[in-house]
Amino acid sequence: MLKKIFAILLALVIVFPLFYNISLSLFSPRDFNTSPALFFPSSPAFENFSRAVSHRYFLRYTINSLVTATLAAVIRTLIVTLSAYAFSFLHFRGKKIILFFLLLSAFIPQDSLLYQNYVTVSRMNLTNTYLGIIITSLFSATQLMMLMTAMKSLSKDTFDASRVDGAKDITILFHIIVPLTKSVIITIFLQSFIGVFNAYLWPLLVTNTPDMRTIQIGVSLMGYQESGRMGPLFATLLIILIPFVILVVATRKLIIKALSNGLSY
Amino acid sequence: MKILRLLPLLFLIPAMLFANGNTESGDVSTVTVWHSNSGVLEDAFNHLVDEFNTNHDDIRIDAIYQGRANDVLTSVNAASLAGSGLPDIAQLDATAGLDMMYAPYLVTVEELGVDTSALIASAYAAYDGMNGHIGVPFNASSLLFYYNADLFEQAGVNVPRTLDEFIEIAPVIHEKTGVYAFSGVPTTYELVSFLGSQQGGVYISDNRNGHDGVSTKVLFDENGTFKTFLEKWKALYDTGAVNNLTSGVSSAFYSGQSASMLASSSNLSTALENTDGLFSLGVANVPMVDDEATGGVNIGGGCLAAFTNSEAVKEVIEYFISPSVQAYWAEHTGYMPVNSKTVESEDWQSFIAENPLYSVALDQALSSSEVVIGLWIPSAYQVYYSFQSTIASVLEDGMSIDDAVRTMADMINTSLAEYTRQHA
Amino acid sequence: MRAKNDKRGYLYVLPAVILVAVFSYYPFLKAFISSFFLKTQSGEFSAFVGLDNYKALFSNGYFLESVNTTFLITAIFVPLNTFLTLLAASFVRRESRFNEITGSLYIIPMAFSMSLLALLFKQIFSPTNSIINRIFGLDIVWLNDRISAIFAIIILCIFLDFALDYILLLSAFRKIERNIIEASLIDGANEIQRYFLIELPQIIPTLIMTIFIAVKDALLISAPIMLMTEGGPFRSTESVMFYYYIEAFRGQNRAAESTISTITVLFSALLLIIYSAVQKRRRHA
Numbered sequence: 021m022l023k024k025i026f027a028i029l030l031a032l033v034i035v036f037p038l039f040y041n042i043s044l045s046l047f048s049p050r051d052f053n054t055s056p057a058l059f060f061p062s063s064p065a066f067e068n069f070s071r072a073v074s075h076r077y078f079l080r081y082t083i084n085s086l087v088t089a090t091l092a093a094v095i096r097t098l099i100v101t102l103s104a105y106a107f108s109f110l111h112f113r114g115k116k117i118i119l120f121f122l123l124l125s126a127f128i129p130q131d132s133l134l135y136q137n138y139v140t141v142s143r144m145n146l147t148n149t150y151l152g153i154i155i156t157s158l159f160s161a162t163q164l165m166m167l168m169t170a171m172k173s174l175s176k177d178t179f180d181a182s183r184v185d186g187a188k189d190i191t192i193l194f195h196i197i198v199p200l201t202k203s204v205i206i207t208i209f210l211q212s213f214i215g216v217f218n219a220y221l222w223p224l225l226v227t228n229t230p231d232m233r234t235i236q237i238g239v240s241l242m243g244y245q246e247s248g249r250m251g252p253l254f255a256t257l258l259i260i261l262i263p264f265v266i267l268v269v270a271t272r273k274l275i276i277k278a279l280s281n282g283l284s285y
Numbered sequence: 286m287k288i289l290r291l292l293p294l295l296f297l298i299p300a301m302l303f304a305n306g307n308t309e310s311g312d313v314s315t316v317t318v319w320h321s322n323s324g325v326l327e328d329a330f331n332h333l334v335d336e337f338n339t340n341h342d343d344i345r346i347d348a349i350y351q352g353r354a355n356d357v358l359t360s361v362n363a364a365s366l367a368g369s370g371l372p373d374i375a376q377l378d379a380t381a382g383l384d385m386m387y388a389p390y391l392v393t394v395e396e397l398g399v400d401t402s403a404l405i406a407s408a409y410a411a412y413d414g415m416n417g418h419i420g421v422p423f424n425a426s427s428l429l430f431y432y433n434a435d436l437f438e439q440a441g442v443n444v445p446r447t448l449d450e451f452i453e454i455a456p457v458i459h460e461k462t463g464v465y466a467f468s469g470v471p472t473t474y475e476l477v478s479f480l481g482s483q484q485g486g487v488y489i490s491d492n493r494n495g496h497d498g499v500s501t502k503v504l505f506d507e508n509g510t511f512k513t514f515l516e517k518w519k520a521l522y523d524t525g526a527v528n529n530l531t532s533g534v535s536s537a538f539y540s541g542q543s544a545s546m547l548a549s550s551s552n553l554s555t556a557l558e559n560t561d562g563l564f565s566l567g568v569a570n571v572p573m574v575d576d577e578a579t580g581g582v583n584i585g586g587g588c589l590a591a592f593t594n595s596e597a598v599k600e601v602i603e604y605f606i607s608p609s610v611q612a613y614w615a616e617h618t619g620y621m622p623v624n625s626k627t628v629e630s631e632d633w634q635s636f637i638a639e640n641p642l643y644s645v646a647l648d649q650a651l652s653s654s655e656v657v658i659g660l661w662i663p664s665a666y667q668v669y670y671s672f673q674s675t676i677a678s679v680l681e682d683g684m685s686i687d688d689a690v691r692t693m694a695d696m697i698n699t700s701l702a703e704y705t706r707q708h709a
Numbered sequence: 710m711r712a713k714n715d716k717r718g719y720l721y722v723l724p725a726v727i728l729v730a731v732f733s734y735y736p737f738l739k740a741f742i743s744s745f746f747l748k749t750q751s752g753e754f755s756a757f758v759g760l761d762n763y764k765a766l767f768s769n770g771y772f773l774e775s776v777n778t779t780f781l782i783t784a785i786f787v788p789l790n791t792f793l794t795l796l797a798a799s800f801v802r803r804e805s806r807f808n809e810i811t812g813s814l815y816i817i818p819m820a821f822s823m824s825l826l827a828l829l830f831k832q833i834f835s836p837t838n839s840i841i842n843r844i845f846g847l848d849i850v851w852l853n854d855r856i857s858a859i860f861a862i863i864i865l866c867i868f869l870d871f872a873l874d875y876i877l878l879l880s881a882f883r884k885i886e887r888n889i890i891e892a893s894l895i896d897g898a899n900e901i902q903r904y905f906l907i908e909l910p911q912i913i914p915t916l917i918m919t920i921f922i923a924v925k926d927a928l929l930i931s932a933p934i935m936l937m938t939e940g941g942p943f944r945s946t947e948s949v950m951f952y953y954y955i956e957a958f959r960g961q962n963r964a965a966e967s968t969i970s971t972i973t974v975l976f977s978a979l980l981l982i983i984y985s986a987v988q989k990r991r992r993h994a
Contacts (some may be wrong), residue, residue, distance in 0.1 A: 027797075028811065030797055034814060034817060035817055040832075040840060041829050044832060053837075054540070054838065055837060055838040057838040057839055057843045059840070102721040102722070122725055122729055127981050128734070129925075132950070133736040134737075134957065135958070138363065138366065139366055140732070140735070142363075142370065146887070159729060161729070163723070189717060220823055221823050221935075225363055228370065230349060230350070237822060240352075241352055243327055243350055246324060246557060247324015257829060261821065264822075265820040266822035268817065268819050272816055277880075290965070320729060358959060359958050363958050366752070402807075489850075530850070531943065532836055536837045543839060592796070667955070667960070670941060675944050707748075
């Protein structure tokens with residue numbers, strides 16, 4: 021019983037930011053300056069929401085985020101799957117060295133190379149493009165390792181049999197291997213999506229037009245904070261947040277199953 | 286297999302990857318302006334931009350908010366690495382001074398050939414560098430003393446003219462109203478006035494505060510100005526009526542938790558908006574360190590720096606400093622007009638007659654010494670916080686004033702030396 | 710049978726090889742080499758200076774302070790985060806209706822992305838009217854001194870990592886073979902003994918992984934600080950990576966940029982080697 025009480029207390033703490041965001045999104049300017057802080061708005065300021073959605077870039081930022089995260093997740097999953105397939109089932113000279121070369125890159129955190137990578141990407145004229153936003157996150161050595169582990173556990177016979185039938189790589193890969201390693205591939209896709217969707221510093225650097233900004237950097241560049249218009253800021257946050265809360269809670273079983281396959285760091 | 290049916294979609298990806306928002310059309314030249322105006326400032330700025338765009342068929346201003354002034358500088362520095370992607374015009378402040386003075390891509394006001402004859406001389410001089418003016422003043426401001434007139438009245442005190450007077454009245458305010466007399470810890474912006482105004486006006490570092498080439502050393506240790514200031518400020522703090530806030534200073538003031546603050550005149554409209562119906566807002570000249578400190582305040586705010594040399598850019602810049610634009614801008618924000626014709630106009634005179642708060646900054650700036658100008662040093666952003674932390678150490682942790690002066694001088698001198706080492 | 714040479718293999722690994730070469734090895738080598746030279750504004754090498762750039766970096770008080778702050782954040786964040794996520798996963802590790810509902814609340818932080826949560830926490834820890842003060846009856850001016858600012862940043866980081874760590878640990882608990890637990894039931898072990906003697910040892914590899922991820926996240930922290938405190942008050946909450954960002958992009962300081970890149974890459978490589986060694990030793994033990 022005591023355990024249940026603590027479990028509920030912890031849940032209350034965890035959910036508090038969400039509750040408080042809902043409350044803040046209805047605060048009037050004066051509520052923000054009231055001391056001590058209020059739990060609930062004095063009277064709900066629904067105009068915060070109309071101000072939030074009428075911001076000229078709100079929709080654009082959101083779309084940019086969804087597009088870049090989806091694109092990056094699709095491409096990265098494809099690149100990781102193709103190379104995992106090659107390393108697991110094909111024989112070619114230098115395979116071991118190339119694999120070592122790829123896996124060793126896990127030791128190099130890209131956060132430390134922000135500046136050098138920015139110089140590269142800008143010399144390639146990729147600033148303010150979707151490709152520029154995602155290009156440094158299109159491969160992950162740890163995900164390659166994860167998928168290779170999953171592929172290794174498959175019976176070699178499955179592959180050899182279809183090989184004898186003269187099936188093409190693409191057919192084998194997408195018809196036989198991918199369905200068998202589906203849950204790991206979904207994990208890779210999800211992790212990539214979350215990673216790119218949450219990225220902050222990199223998109224801040226490679227975009228400088230509002231048309232290309234993502235929502236992560238967009239919310240702090242809507243100018244709400246500097247001018248003390250906090251109500252619309254929290255209304256904006258809530259509008260972005262709610263679909264994700266619903267999504268996360270509704271698909272929690274899938275998420276838990278997918279992420280329990282392992283994790284890339 | 287379902288996934289195969291999705292393959293055609295993959296061919297759409299390349300098209301999306303290179304998509305960007307730029308739409309270039311034939312005869313219209315687009316002038317991109319990166320700015321730092323948010324809230325009421327952005328509303329006013331966008332109004333001016335829209336007005337320009339409606340009246341011009343051949344030039345279109347594309348105004349992009351890049352965050353605060355130092356965020357604009359970060360974006361400009363980043364774009365300059367790329368060799369492309371620089372805007373045509375950027376709105377920058379004094380922290381950009383050193384970078385811009387040496388920036389190969391900068392087009393000076395002289396090179397661009399802007400007509401600056403109507404600009405208020407001291408506002409224009411703020412951007413005078415070794416190779417010419419780095420930009421024209423657009424959003425000129427000066428430091429102001431904001432006070433809660435209701436609380437001052439309740440305490441029965443007058444606005445202080447000097448720190449000595451402030452030291453006398455601060456405990457009275459604290460005692461009679463129960464709130465702090467002042468919130469905040471001075472930073473570079475405040476110190477340029479607090480130090481520079483002393484002894485009738487002095488420089489803070491050599492080479493004219495870095496405007497004639499990178500400074501080699503600071504002067505505030507030799508001439509004793511920092512020590513004098515710290516003594517007064519410590520006395521003020523020791524009254525117990527000062528709250529050392531480093532963030533949330535304005536919300537503490539708006540919510541009536543402190544009776545005064547120092548802030549840029551550009552906050553005036555925002556302050557009026559935030560205090561409307563709560564209390565009556567007053568603004569006054571910044572209290573001076575002592576009676577000999579007659580140098581006044583420096584003109585801060587920002588300038589428009591050009592990175593493209595074209596007729597269109599020149600026309601846009603001249604538009605932004607024109608009398609009517611400056612009048613609109615000043616009346617809607619609290620910045621002071623930089624065009625002398627604006628100041629002389631009947632429109633402005635009647636505006637300030639009705640809104641006397643809006644004239645304080647300009648009057649204060651016009652009576653200030655030309656020696657009191659913005660500090661152009663490397664790592665300007667970092668120095669900002671160093672000043673705060675050193676002052677706070679003196680106030681709260683018992684650091685001696687002599688140590689504080691030495692620490693600060695060493696810190697800036699070291700960063701000047703490091704800059705010189707890397708750029709010899 | 711002789712191994713044949715599937716040339717197509719090269720084609721399949723090519724994108725990965727290019728990406729890694731261009732965005733991991735090349736920038737690291739460039740930063741490494743640059744760290745021994747002076748460079749002009751436009752990026753050309755101007756002089757070889759040996760270790761001078763490193764000396765300048767390590768004689769800079771603010772850099773040393775940022776190292777100090779980073780380790781302080783790591784030292785508090787990692788144990789606290791591990792304890793709380795382990796607690797959450799332990800509470801609901803058995804499958805039941807109650808645990809299902811409570812557990813679904815625990816993953817809600819996953820819906821928040823980093824910058825959204827940071828902006829929200831900035832308000833929660835407002836220096837003028839913090840709701841935290843209201844709830845706990847405190848009188849703290851949050852974010853206005855180093856200790857309270859670092860504390861607020863750490864709480865933010867816990868929320869950022871909470872859901873993921875919780876899920877990993879929960880799955881580890883639920884993967885424990887039934888018969889191990891049942892065997893202990895027959896042995897007459899009570900609930901607490903079973904938890905500490907049977908279940909906890911089974912999830913140690915996952916626990917080590919979450920600890921390692923937490924260490925790495927804490928050591929490389931920058932964006933949450935940028936959004937919450939901007940390194941303030943008084944530059945007292947700057948992390949190494951925040952300092953790097955400011956120097957590289959705002960300060961145009963090539964020397965600091967290349968030296969910090971080099972040092973942090975080497976340091977995190979060292980960490981990964983330690984991690985692999987720990988996991989390997991466990992497997993052989």
